[in-house]
Amino acid sequence: MPRIVVQDVFFEAVEEAGILPIIDGISFDLVDNEFVCILGPSGCGKSTLLKIIAGLREPSSGSVIHDGFVSDPPRLGMMFQEPTLLPWRTVTQNLSLPLELLKVDKVERRSRVKRWIEIVGLEGFEQYYPQGLSGGMAQRVALARSLIHEPDYLLFDEPFGALDALTREQMADELLQVWSERKKGIIMVTHSISEAILLSDKILILSARPARILKTIHNPFPRPRLADIRYSTEFLAIAKEIRDVLDDKQAVTAH
Numbered sequence: 001m002p003r004i005v006v007q008d009v010f011f012e013a014v015e016e017a018g019i020l021p022i023i024d025g026i027s028f029d030l031v032d033n034e035f036v037c038i039l040g041p042s043g044c045g046k047s048t049l050l051k052i053i054a055g056l057r058e059p060s061s062g063s064v065i066h067d068g069f070v071s072d073p074p075r076l077g078m079m080f081q082e083p084t085l086l087p088w089r090t091v092t093q094n095l096s097l098p099l100e101l102l103k104v105d106k107v108e109r110r111s112r113v114k115r116w117i118e119i120v121g122l123e124g125f126e127q128y129y130p131q132g133l134s135g136g137m138a139q140r141v142a143l144a145r146s147l148i149h150e151p152d153y154l155l156f157d158e159p160f161g162a163l164d165a166l167t168r169e170q171m172a173d174e175l176l177q178v179w180s181e182r183k184k185g186i187i188m189v190t191h192s193i194s195e196a197i198l199l200s201d202k203i204l205i206l207s208a209r210p211a212r213i214l215k216t217i218h219n220p221f222p223r224p225r226l227a228d229i230r231y232s233t234e235f236l237a238i239a240k241e242i243r244d245v246l247d248d249k250q251a252v253t254a255h
């Protein structure tokens, strides 16, 4: 059974000038521990779609079904373009927050925070405040924070968008590592075609606003994937195929 079913979701914003259609009938499933990437032009409605899936926004019509229920989504991990760490809390205290909210006891909190600090390689920085961290380190804390409470699945909105290209590749490799060890369903919005091919099982390519799915690509690369596949001929061919759809060269035939 699919974990998440997005069913014919439409979203319209009501503005003074009239009704602005933003999402134009999107349907897809997330099955088990699938990794779904969403690519689309800037401003097409990707963040809006993610918020609807998270239950933070009501669709104008259509529905999102989580494990068979149209109610509040189960436990989510979220990660945004900016790390959104609390500046007055240290790395340890930021990581501990989702566990405090779930009333996990202190001993368990300590041990989980220690484990996640190790997983994301931040030993020695436990007592640092976010302003003392590099962008990549802060995103590593955010990645650990999104996973520390063992969410049912994860929603990532361009989590590496603010990082430089090299750190971004390292973070993508790290995410692949973490994900392959403890598989979770993930829906991730990204602007990076190569990130989408490296990480995903399935790629949804969205049109310009109002967003609809132009094409779904089932990722042919077997797992485990090495970061080096980025430079293979097959990889470049799929990247080109995605680029062409985004550039609208195939949009007419892709419906």
Ligand SMILES: Nc1ncnc2c1ncn2[C@@H]1O[C@H](COP(=O)(O)OP(=O)(O)OP(=O)(O)O)[C@@H](O)[C@H]1O
Pocket (backbone or CB within 6 Å): 013, 014, 015, 020, 022, 040, 041, 042, 043, 044, 045, 046, 047, 048, 049, 209
């Ligand atoms: N409640 C709302 N009222 C009015 N306009 C809205 C509302 N929500 C979203 N929009 C508009 O919808 C469009 C899509 O916004 P959204 O943030 O979902 O795009 P996006 O695909 O995530 O863009 P980006 O890639 O730049 O992050 C934008 O033009 C935004 O201004």
Ligand SMILES: [Mg+2]
Pocket (backbone or CB within 6 Å): 046, 047, 048, 157
């Ligand atoms: Mg966005």
